[in-house]
Amino acid sequence: MKYVVTGGAGFIGNNIVRLLLELNHEVKVIDNLHTGKIENLTDIKNKIEFENVDIKNFEEIKLNLKNVDGIFHEAALTSVPESFKKSQEYYDVNVLGTKNIFKIANKENIRVIFASSSSVYGDIKKTPIKENFDKNPNNPYGQTKLDSEYLAEEFIKNKSKIIGLRYFNVYGIGQNSSYAGVITKFLENIKNEKSITINGDGNQNRDFIHVKDIAKANIVAMESKIENGFFNIGTGIATSINDLSKLMIKLSNHKHKTIHGSQLEGDVKISQADMCLSNRVLNWNHEINLMDGLRELIKNYLPSKL
Structure with missing residues (x-):
């Protein structure tokens, strides 16, 4: 085809x-x-x-x-x-x-x-x-x-x-940081040894x-x-941004603190x-869980962290 x-x-x-x-x-x-x-x-x-x-x-x-x-x-x-x-x-x-x-x-x-x-x-x-x-x-x-x-x-x-x-x-691997979602932005923070910045209170969740x-x-x-x-x-499956940051910090052994910034315009509170x-x-269902997906990402972006 x-x-x-x-x-x-x-x-x-x-x-x-x-x-x-x-x-x-x-x-x-x-x-x-x-x-x-x-x-x-x-x-x-x-x-x-x-x-x-x-x-x-x-x-x-x-x-x-x-x-x-x-x-x-x-x-x-x-x-x-x-x-x-x-x-x-x-x-x-x-x-x-x-x-x-x-x-x-x-x-x-x-x-x-x-x-x-x-x-x-x-x-x-x-x-x-x-x-x-x-x-x-x-x-x-x-x-x-x-x-x-x-x-x-x-x-x-x-x-x-x-x-x-x-x-x-x-x-996933290859996401453009200029148009990236929160995971790629957190990876950039970790890679550059900067604090992870969460927009808003971090209680908003994402699928x-x-x-x-x-x-x-x-x-x-x-x-x-x-x-x-x-x-x-x-x-x-819904994951809060606060929980996401904790998971990524744990997987990457990141030493910097998490800080909170202003909420983004047009951001939604819940998404599941x-x-x-x-x-x-x-007849479709996902196969890759978040933990495995993050491990793959961190290994690709930050091999020295694993």
Whole structure:
């Protein structure tokens, strides 16, 4: 089979590309390298096709989506803090760019698995979060992902085959520190022998999911008999930021104290996926627990700490 991965030079997309190659599929990567890095593809450049194309460019995207069996749409701007400053740019890329993908895929009858986000739920008071909970994003990034889901629903009415995966807090080797989640930021603190800085009181919790599990979820969704739907992709396990910092300090033997800073704009208090629907309908579940994932990360980032 031949698949296109938009954003394939980025953190999640690159992991999907590599898993597809392991499964002996042909892969074309589409990435404008705005946040993705060509270096992520260096060791596999002879095994893939690569096109430096912006998803906002309809005609160029159209040329690059011919004769493929499926699309993994990962290209997006993903920084919550930045989305407040560049809301129009986020809309143009995450919504209008996604509309281009959906429109072409609909015409060519191509199946699409696309990256949505737990950010569509906003600051939910009740957990675990089910897919049918109210959606009320509290930041522009989350709103663009919800708008993309609304677009998907419209195309589904016109016989498109689209599945949206609502990623929770993704972590793993290769995450760009400029757009990173809290785990990578803590690793940077530890590596530089600085105090770990927690935004807010640290009682906020997150559902941390390893990027390799995210990649597998995408493959499972693509191969599923289910044609449409939106699914949580997490572990179903909540970890507070305070507990995360303690665990990372213990695993790395970090000697510096933890300090607390101001809460980030657009941050949510609780985030924990209800995984019943994904388990039952997609027959998917995570495989990597947080402890093992953190050990792998620390070994990669900080070999002298182990």
